[in-house]
Amino acid sequence: MGSTIGQLLVIIFIPIWLATAQNDDFVYLRALKENWENTPPSWDDSSDPCSGWDGIRCTNGRVTSITLASMGLIGSLPGDIGQLSELEILDLSYNKGLVGPLTSAIGNLKKLTNLILVDCGFSGPLPNTLGDLENLVYMSLNSNGFTGPIPPSIGNIRKLYWLDLADNDLTGSIPVSNGRTTPGLDMLTNALHFHFGGNRLEGDIPARLFTSNMSLIHLLFENNRLTGPIPSSLGLVKSLEVVRLDRNLLTGNVPPNINNLTGVFEMFLSNNQLTGPVPNLTGLNVLNYLDLSNNTFARSDVPSWFSTLQSLTTLHMYNTNIVGELPAALFSIPQLQQVDLSYNRVNGTLDLGSTHSDQLQSVNLQNNQISDFSQRRQYSNSIQLTLVGNPICLESGVTDRFCSPPTTNNSLYSTPPNNCVPTTCGSGLVSSPNCRCAYPYTGNLFFRAPSFSDLGNSTVYQSLHNEMITSFRRSQLPVDSVSLKNPTKNLDNYLVINVEVFPFGEERFNRTGIIGLGFSLSNQTFKPPREYGTYFFIGENYDFLLGASGTGHKSSNTGVIVGAAVGGCVLVVLLVLAGMYAFRQKGRAERANHESSPFALWDATNGSGAVPQLKGAKSFSFEELSKYTNNFSETNNIGAGGYGMVYRGSLPNGQLIAIKRATQGSTQGGLEFKTEIELLSRVHHKNLVSLVGFCFDQGEQMLVYEYIVNGTVKDSLSGRSGIRLDWMRRLRIALGAAKGLQYLHDLADPPIIHRDVKTNNILLDERLVAKVADFGLSKSLGDANRTHVTTQVKGTMGYMDPEYYMTQQLTEKSDVYSFGVVLLELITARNPIEKGKYIVREVKQAMDKSKELYNLQEVLDPTIGLSSQLKGLERFVDVALRCVEETGNQRPTMSDVVKEIENIMELAGLNPNAESASNSASYTDGSKGGYEHPYTNDSLFAYSGDHFPTKLDPK
Incomplete structure (x- = not known):
């Protein structure tokens, strides 16, 4: 009898095993499940991970995404993860119970683009195999317990955009390449973010780390043990916006060329051992936040450049050996909020000026040598002024309020109710800004380099609040409202804000909602207003999910249940299960067959x-x-x-x-x-x-x-989108669109001719990055003839290549002609054909190369900027007119166009490799209403062969 049952079991289970083996991804996911406690109940309810497992996304039956933020997972990350060869996104953030080392098998995930393990409990050294992730764009391993050195192999990830290893326990030096044998971080020329703060890195900052072709905007090495001087090569990275080297052991002079970093918004060099003169920061005209405090600079006069930094909000230079009288103009900087020059040798009479900044909150000049204060009688509590420890406060009988020690000004801001009365809620429930009781998802936002210091300004928090609401709703997350509370500065000088996110229409979030929120914040999908700068989020476990057992996955009881079954009952149950499994597999096979051959019915x-x-x-x-x-x-x-x-x-x-x-x-x-x-x-x-x-x-x-949020270039040029495009942004748009076309012409195999290049087919994403769209009219140059294709004429009137129209021979130069018209449209904001006038001919007739801006002031878009700001415009016009030459052999290639626009951008002081704006919010004028969406297909005079005018004069 036992032999017979065994044979039956083999007959039953071999087909099941063979069917499962066809997709090993399911096997490896189940291995993850066995390593973790508190997996979602749906992982027990369904045998198919691609049909209903929370946090799992599949494409064509293969697992491509695992996102499980804030799920309370407990366990380790086994080597089985490396077998999911199609995996593109791995986000396990905010699961403190995930511990142990990061498996070296992670390097097998060749298609991985996003590796996000923020605020878990991982420890041990980072594996060298991280450098094998050749397609990785986003690496966030911050806020764990990783030890040991930074793997030099990370330098091999040439596509890496975001590198965050902050707040771990990493040691050793900063790795740089050594010839062709050893990789290093200097090879990451496409990376915009180096976040390494809060570790124990040591040694010098290598001069080799920085080169002029880097794209870095954030360089964060704060709170390490770095020694030696700041290398002068830092001044080569003109794309930088935030520099944090504070709280290290750096020595020597600040390199004089640091004022080459004219795009820097925040600079922190405080709490080092820097010597030599106070650096000359003349020219840093967009600098908001400057902290050079607690260094051993040589005795220096009050810098003359103080009052020239007209964008300053915060000036911290306490204990920097400054001597002399402060200029009244310093306090008239329009956005100035906080000045701390305590423990210096400032002397003479303090004059805050008759028109000091209306945002000025505090001026700390304690322990200096100030003998008088010109506004003593008019002084009020509107500014917290601290002069204790100065000669003025040693006069007999002085009781002025500014001679008391400074007081701490803690902000008690909290998002106010939205025109309603807060509700009294039960245990665990919280009243939302819309006065509804619910269980919020909570955590803290940490802003590493905010550009402001006034923590009591409710307006700035309202802008953050509004942007969060907009971002979550744009991502279709079930969010009703957001509450921000208790903004403070921590010991790292980060701005910390407590966040509560409330569910829409329900008392609590479901798992999908929590996973979506966690991913939005861990993956930086949410973009804060620019004044907040870069951030990271630390989320808390969400303990209010329906059906959350908190005791591990259900499979732990399965063995007991199965073990209790006996004799014939076991056999009956197994037979029923086998039949159900076979039926399910048949359905899956049919679906897979449809997915693999979706055009079986194509007519x-x-x-x-x-x-x-x-x-x-x-x-x-x-x-x-x-x-x-x-x-x-x-x-x-x-x-x-x-x-x-x-x-x-x-x-x-x-x-x-x-x-x-x-x-x-x-x-x-x-x-x-x-x-x-x-x-x-x-x-x-x-x-x-x-x-x-x-x-x-x-x-x-x-x-x-993909959904592109900011419409078409045509929408922005016409004013319908409300996005303001100045000269710099138009250059970036031109370069982005040119690179898209260059890719089609040079890198696609076979090459592709777009055939309908126009401003209605160039879209702008949330960072105003240009994306070429609408390939409905495109043609491939097949292997038989890669020079042209003879085809029926199609395109859009005004953009069409006249040579193509006359000969019906379509070439890559036809796209070049259309792009030339786009370039002219970018500077004039006029339609290609408007009131019977053709833009190419109008520009040619108006231009005079012997005059400034080629005498084109009358045809230029008035919103493009002042004449003095239009650096490189003449060369831009030259490129456009070369593109619209009458015959294709006189036109440049798109590769030539890209190079020329890059040269123009460098001439205009832009880094062509840097990204566009952090978001588009600051570029809208707020006056425009709705506009036609970019995917609308009715654009200017679309032409498909039969209704084109008989003659088009390209001149």
């Missing part, structure tokens, strides 16, 4: 061509997209065009998408539909709009794109 006779050849685009069902758009509701409709309607939606992972839905039953656009899928599925560049997927189901044709 090649409808004018849409042969079955598309795809590379990685996701196939969505009609039901899925209907769910993501709230059944294609009117509120989700964001535009309409010749293609059909455009809807905004949100994927289960929180990603916003734009869905172009073809008109029901229409075959028009079928070829464009196929073309966009084929092209966009195989092109990937930061200056091209990404195709997320498509739907070819139930007679529907839908394209799913």
Whole structure:
């Protein structure tokens, strides 16, 4: 009998094992589950991780994302994680119970782009295999217990944008490369963020670390044990915006060329052992926050550059050996909030000026040599002035309030109720700003380099509050309101703000909501206002989830239950389970077959061509997209065009998408539909709009794109978007769009001609980065002929290459011509054809190369900026006019155009490798209403072959 049962069990389980082995990702996920306690209940309720496991996202049956922030996980990260070869995102942040070393198998995840392990309990040395993550863009390992040196191999990750190893226990020196054999951090020329504060790094800052081709904007080495001088090579990194080298053991003179860093907003060099003269910071005109305190500078006169820094909010230079009388002009700096020059040798009469800054909060001059105060009689408590320890306070009978020790000014700010009366709530519940009782998700925001020091200014917190609400709702997170509380400065001089996020429509968040919120904050999806600078978030476990057991995963009881079953009951149960499993696997196989061959029903006779050849685009069902758009509701409709309607939606992972839905039953656009899928599925560049997927189901044709929030360049030039584009931003937009086209021409295989380049097809993301869109008219240059393709003329009037129109031979130079028109449109903000006038001819007729700005003042967009600010405009016009030469062989390539725009940007004082704005909020004028969405397909005089004018004069 026992032998018979054993044979039956083998017969039952071998097919199950073989079916499971077809997708090993499920096996390795289950291994993770066995290593962790407190996994979501859905991990027990479903045997298929791709169908219902909270925090798991799959593409074509392969696991591509694991996001489990603030889930209270307990355990370690086993080597099985390295077997998930398609994994792109790993976020386990805010799980203090995850401990032990970071497995070296992490280096096997060749497709990983985001590695986020913020505020866990990991320890031990960082594995050298981190350097094998060749596609990694974002690495946040801060706030753990990692020890040992920084692996030099990280220098091999050339795509790395964000590197945060702060607040660990790392030791050793800063690794730099050594010839061709040893990598180092100096090789990360594309990185914008070096965050290494709060470790025990030692040794000199290598001069080799910095080069002029770096893109760094944040350099944070505060609170380490670094020694030696500040290298003069630091002055080469002109893209820098924040420099924190404070609380180290640095010595020597501050390099004179530090004033080359004209883009720096915050500079902290305090609490070192720096010597020599106080550095000359003339020219740092955007500097907000300066702290040079507690150094051993040589005796220096009060710097003449004090009053020239007109953007200063905070000046901290206590104990810096400054001698002399302070200029009254210092206190008239418009945004000045706080001055601390205590423990120096400031003398003479203090004059705060007759028109000091109306934001000035405190002036600390204690322990100096001030003998008089010109505003003594008019002094009031509007400014906290501290002169204790000066001769003026030693006069007989002096009782002036400014002769008392300074008092601590703690801010008690809290987000006020939103025109309602706070509710009295039960145990654990909190009244939200909308006066509803709920269980909030809580944590602390840490801002490492804020540009302000007035902690009592409610206006600045309101802007942060509004931006958080907007960001969470933009990401389709179920958030009702946000409360900010108790802003303080900690010992690291970070601004710390307590955050409570309240759920929408419910008393508590579900797991999906918490995971989405945690990822938004750990992955920096939320962008604070610029004055807050860079941040990190430390979230707390959310203990109010329905069904949270807190006792580990359910599988721990499975063995007991199975062990209790006996004899024939076991066999019956197993047979039933096997049948159910086989039925489920059959359904999964059918779904997988549909996903692998989504065009089985493609009708090649409808004018849409042969079955598309795809590379990685996701196939969505009609039901899925209907769910993501709230059944294609009117509120989700964001535009309409010749293609059909455009809807905004949100994927289960929180990603916003734009869905172009073809008109029901229409075959028009079928070829464009196929073309966009084929092209966009195989092109990937930061200056091209990404195709997320498509739907070819139930007679529907839908394209799913990433959602681009700030509309088209045309919207901004016309004023409809409310985004203000000055000369510098237009240069960045021109460069971004040029790089996108250069990629299509030079790096796509085979090369791609866009065929419809125009400002309506260049979109701006939240950082105003330009992205080329709409590939419905694009053509590939096949292997047979890579010089041109003979095709029916299509394009948009005003942008079209006249040579292509006359010969029907489409070349890459046709895109160059259209881009030249875009460049002219960027500086004039005029339509290519307006009131019968052609922009190319108008510019040529108006220009005079012998005069300033080529005498184009009359045709330039008045909002572009002052004439004195338009550095490089003449060369920009030259490039544009070369692009619109009558014949293609006279035009430059897009590669040549990119190089020339980069040269123009350098001439204008911009770093062409630096990112655009941190967000677009500061570039809107607030006066504009809604505008047509960028995915709308009705743009200027779209032409498809039959209705083009018989003659177009390119001159």
